[in-house]
């Protein structure tokens with residue numbers, strides 16, 4: 001084969017066998033972080049997987065009756081019982097002697113709030129299930145209502161800024177610590193801005209026998225108020241400011257953290273989103289909230305030891321771009 005006859009890289013890519021559990025052509029908004037995250041999770045998991053999916057945007061945009069974007073066994077569960085349905089799937093597969101992996105997945109509303117009881121039971125009983133929470137920090141599917149995952153001071157339709165308060169009054173629930181308190185073998189956070197880290201964590205979690213948990217920060221352009229093409233940049237800033245630490249916990253103990261080599265002020269992240277725009281008006285309450293949010297980021301940086309060394313040219317951040325297409329399965 002000469003250089004003239006050699007196939008081009010795109011042709012080679014297109015001729016590879018691919019497996020995509022979640023097909024394109026679904027109805028997510030442009031730039032939806034959750035759609036990207038779900039694609040990365042299912043590509044990393046491979047074809048021998050069964051999914052229980054809580055109500056929410058992901059369920060709605062992938063399964064408008066009579067269509068479905070799923071090419072693997074997939075079941076819509078309620079908010080309340082996703083953990084229970086996944087437990088039942090896993091027990092049935094075990095009884096049949098099958099090695100098919102089970103993934104349970106849902107949004108932050110379905111995970112932090114409404115489905116938490118079934119999730120906690122699933123973890124406590126030790127089911128061999130990976131639970132993935134796509135954390136877009138509000139109940140997006142029903143019109144951007146605040147959840148217990150919504151960050152402090154963020155504007156949602158049920159936490160509007162006004163005379164009484166500057167957006168959401170309460171703090172974002174520390175779900176990963178609550179999950180870690182179940183002393184499960186593995187729990188981690190990840191972000192769509194760091195896809196290779198995310199993929200590794202999915203593969204690692206699925207290789208472990210027992211319950212595992214992944215919280216993925218997934219921007220929602222509609223609910224956060226940024227353009228769809230800014231989703232990755234916004235997600236990256238959440239990590240770089242310390243507001244969304246990327247960590248791993250084994251049996252409840254901190255086992256790893258992504259170091260921050262170039263820590264950014266929280267205002268870089270907040271300014272990029274309309275849900276925080278009230279914090280940039282000339283109001284002493286706004287300044288106080290900005291200080292509060294900076295203090296939260298500083299706290300994360302200290303508690304998880306996130307402070308890394310000076311920026312390095314070989315830093316993997318630059319190489320962590322999202323690849324198009326599925327992974328190859330022999």
Ligand SMILES: Cc1ncc(C[n+]2csc(CCOP(=O)(O)OP(=O)(O)O)c2C)c(N)n1
Pocket residue numbers: 034055056057058079080106107108109110111114136138139140141142147
């Ligand atoms: C028990 C119950 N309460 C409320 C609803 C209505 N509902 C459907 S989707 C949704 C929002 C889902 O939010 P989240 O879990 O965060 O997922 P997202 O849509 O943000 O991805 C709500 C409140 C429901 N289906 N069941």
Ligand code: SF4
Pocket residue numbers: 027028029030031032033034035057061136140141219220221222223
């Ligand atoms: S509302 Fe948000 S989470 Fe839902 S499909 Fe649109 S971008 Fe995705």
